[in-house]
């Protein structure tokens with residue numbers, strides 16, 4: 001968008017439009033919690049959903065998140081040290097201006113703290129095609145060509161949900177799918193909706209030597225896919241530990257993006 005100001009935060013300079021900045025600040029300080037649960041239909045236009053909101057096509061079905069051969073599922077790093085992730089926002093959105101602002105805020109939360117820079121597409125072959133599909137979902141990591149990322153409006157129009165889907169597109173699975181999750185949460189299998197148990201599968205993940213993060217934007221809420229209102233995920237040892245926030249990426253989420261993309265090295 002148009003550059004209206006230069007701002008400084010934590011000694012870093014960045015450009016922004018005033019609207020985006022104001023929205024950014026107001027959401028930061030007045031956001032409440034949104035927990036992302038099942039997105040309804042398990043199949044949309046031939047894509048299968050394996051973890052609620054992660055789409056997989058045949059070529060990536062066996063890929064487990066942030067471990068792929070030769071890091072081919074990561075967005076490439078530019079010679080200037082930044083990782084540019086081109087995107088387009090579908091013209092099909094109604095209230096396009098508001099939609100654009102919300103999406104930009106979700107991008108800013110990652111953009112400001114990491115070397116991953118979301119940029120409007122000019123001519124790139126691989127890019128995110130952000131569109132109002134059915135529910136909120138994304139592919140894992142970079143696929144080839146235009147890569148659909150669905151943010152239904154208004155259901156997914158929350159900056160934390162945008163950041164969540166963007167993190168899938170960067171290659172992150174849900175926090176409770178981590179290989180070491182059983183030491184940190186109990187999955188209450190009998191409370192999970194019929195046909196939804198696959199959403200609680202564990203993956204062989206690269207945990208980047210980071211501790212398990214209950215506050216991750218990638219963590220499910222405690223009632224995700226609940227059959228009859230009972231919890232499906234209980235943290236341990238303290239069952240009251242909050243999980244499932246969608247305010248914005250946690251400190252550890254940011255750290256993980258910086259580690260995975262080797263920002264600053």
Ligand SMILES: [Zn+2]
Pocket residue numbers: 052053054164168174
């Ligand atoms: Zn997700």
